[in-house]
Amino acid sequence: MPKVSAEHRAARREQIVDAMLRCVARDGFHKTTMAAVISESGLSAGAVYLYFRSKDELIRAIAELVVGEGLSVVTDSSADDVPPPHQVLAAALERVVALGEERGVDVHRVALQAWAEAARNPEIRAIYAREGERGRAVWATYAEQAIAAGHLPADASPVRVAHALIGLIPGFMVQRLVFEDLTPAGYVAGLAGLMGT
Amino acid sequence: MPKVSAEHRAARREQIVDAMLRCVARDGFHKTTMAAVISESGLSAGAVYLYFRSKDELIRAIAELVVGEGLSVVTDSSADDVPPPHQVLAAALERVVALGEERGVDVHRVALQAWAEAARNPEIRAIYAREGERGRAVWATYAEQAIAAGHLPADASPVRVAHALIGLIPGFMVQRLVFEDLTPAGYVAGLAGLMGT
DNA sequence: TTGTCAAGAACGGACGTTCGTTTTTGTTGT
DNA sequence: ACAACAAAAACGAACGTCCGTTCTTGACAA
Incomplete structure (x- = not known):
C-alpha cells in the first residue's frame, strides 16, 4: 500500500x-x-x-536519458518531406541546444561524459550499441530518401552517408567545448560548403 | 650533477x-x-x-600527449599538393588508427576520456582551446587551398568548412566505440557521397 | 497502531600520497 | 685500479581523507 x-x-x-x-x-x-x-x-x-539503489544505477539512468534524447533529435528530424542533409543536421543540432536550455544544463557536456563512460563500462556501451544501431537505421533511411529526392548522388551508399552525418553531431559537441562561438547554423554552413552549396 | x-x-x-x-x-x-x-x-x-608530482600531473601529461598527436595527424595531412577533402580526412583517420596500433592502445578511447576531462577541468580545457585554435587554422588553410584547387565551391567559407572537417574526426572516434566494423575508408566514402563523389 | 517515507549520523573500505629505509650509481682520494 | 663515500633513485608499508552505502531514529498518513 x-x-x-x-x-x-x-x-x-x-x-x-x-x-x-x-x-x-x-x-x-x-x-x-x-x-x-x-x-x-x-x-x-x-x-x-x-x-x-546505487550510484551506478544513477549513472545508467543518465546515460539512457542522454541517448534517448539524442535519438529523439534524429527521429523528429526526418519526418515528412525530404530536406537537404545540411538542413536536417541543423534541425538536429538546434534540438540539442534547445534541450539543454530547457533543462538548464549543458547537454553536450553530459553527452561527452556519457561517451567516455561508454568507452570503459560495457553495460553503458551495450546501451549505446543498441541505440546506435537504431540511429544508423534512421539516418540511413533518410539518406535513401535524400538520394531519391536528388539531394545526393544516386550511387552514394545510404549507410555510409548516414555514418558521416551522424559523425558530424558529436563533432559539433566536442568543438562546442572549445569554440564557444560555434553555432549550429555556422557549422552546417561548413557542410553545405563541402557539398557544393 | x-x-x-x-x-x-x-x-x-x-x-x-x-x-x-x-x-x-x-x-x-x-x-x-x-x-x-x-x-x-x-x-x-x-x-x-x-x-x-601527482595524479593530476599525469592526467595533464596524457591530455597533452593526445592533443599533440591529434594535431600532428592534421599538419602532416595538408602538406604538399592539394588532395580532395575526403582524401585528407582519410589520411588523418588512418594516422589515428596507426598511432594506436604502434603504441598498443586504443587511442580513440583515450581521446574520449581526454575530451570528457576537458569538459570538467578548466586546466585541460585551456590546453585544448589553445591547440584547437591551431588545428582550426591548419584546416582553414587547407580549405582555402582546396577551394583554389577547385575541390570546393569558390564561395565556401574556409573556416566553416574547417569546422565541418574537424568535426568528422571525433565523430569517427565516437562511432568507432559502437560500430566496430567502421573503417576510415568506409567513413570517408560517406563524406564523398555527401560531396557528390 | 502500523507501515511507508525521510533524515543524517556513522561505518567500512578504497585511494592518493608520504616517508623512512634500502639499493644503485657516480665520484673522489689514494 | 680500487675502495670508500655521498647523493640520487627505488621501494613499499603506513597514514589520513574521502566517499558510497547502510542503519537507526523520527515523522506522518491511514
Whole structure:
C-alpha cells in the first residue's frame, strides 16, 4: 500500500536525475559525489537511496536519458518531406541546444561524459550499441530518401552517408567545448560548403 | 650533477606514461588508480612520484600527449599538393588508427576520456582551446587551398568548412566505440557521397 | 497502531600520497 | 685500479581523507 502517489514518486526520481545531470555537467560521473547529488537534489541520503539503489544505477539512468534524447533529435528530424542533409543536421543540432536550455544544463557536456563512460563500462556501451544501431537505421533511411529526392548522388551508399552525418553531431559537441562561438547554423554552413552549396 | 642520464629519466617517464595510457584506455582517468599505474609500470609508488608530482600531473601529461598527436595527424595531412577533402580526412583517420596500433592502445578511447576531462577541468580545457585554435587554422588553410584547387565551391567559407572537417574526426572516434566494423575508408566514402563523389 | 517515507549520523573500505629505509650509481682520494 | 663515500633513485608499508552505502531514529498518513 503506497503512501505516496505514483506521480510523486516520478517527480522525486526526476528531482534526483536533474540534480545528477547538473553535477555531471559540472564534474563528470566519477568526480560527482553522492553527497553532491544529495545536497543538489535537496533530499537526504536515505531518500535518494530509496529511489536509486546505487550510484551506478544513477549513472545508467543518465546515460539512457542522454541517448534517448539524442535519438529523439534524429527521429523528429526526418519526418515528412525530404530536406537537404545540411538542413536536417541543423534541425538536429538546434534540438540539442534547445534541450539543454530547457533543462538548464549543458547537454553536450553530459553527452561527452556519457561517451567516455561508454568507452570503459560495457553495460553503458551495450546501451549505446543498441541505440546506435537504431540511429544508423534512421539516418540511413533518410539518406535513401535524400538520394531519391536528388539531394545526393544516386550511387552514394545510404549507410555510409548516414555514418558521416551522424559523425558530424558529436563533432559539433566536442568543438562546442572549445569554440564557444560555434553555432549550429555556422557549422552546417561548413557542410553545405563541402557539398557544393 | 645527475646520477642517471637524461635518456634514462626520459625512458622512465615514458614507461609511466605508457602504463597510464593503458590504464586510461581501460578504465578512464578517474577509475584509474595510482596503484594500477604503479603495478602496470613495473615501478614502485615512490618511483612514480619521483617523476610525477601527482595524479593530476599525469592526467595533464596524457591530455597533452593526445592533443599533440591529434594535431600532428592534421599538419602532416595538408602538406604538399592539394588532395580532395575526403582524401585528407582519410589520411588523418588512418594516422589515428596507426598511432594506436604502434603504441598498443586504443587511442580513440583515450581521446574520449581526454575530451570528457576537458569538459570538467578548466586546466585541460585551456590546453585544448589553445591547440584547437591551431588545428582550426591548419584546416582553414587547407580549405582555402582546396577551394583554389577547385575541390570546393569558390564561395565556401574556409573556416566553416574547417569546422565541418574537424568535426568528422571525433565523430569517427565516437562511432568507432559502437560500430566496430567502421573503417576510415568506409567513413570517408560517406563524406564523398555527401560531396557528390 | 502500523507501515511507508525521510533524515543524517556513522561505518567500512578504497585511494592518493608520504616517508623512512634500502639499493644503485657516480665520484673522489689514494 | 680500487675502495670508500655521498647523493640520487627505488621501494613499499603506513597514514589520513574521502566517499558510497547502510542503519537507526523520527515523522506522518491511514
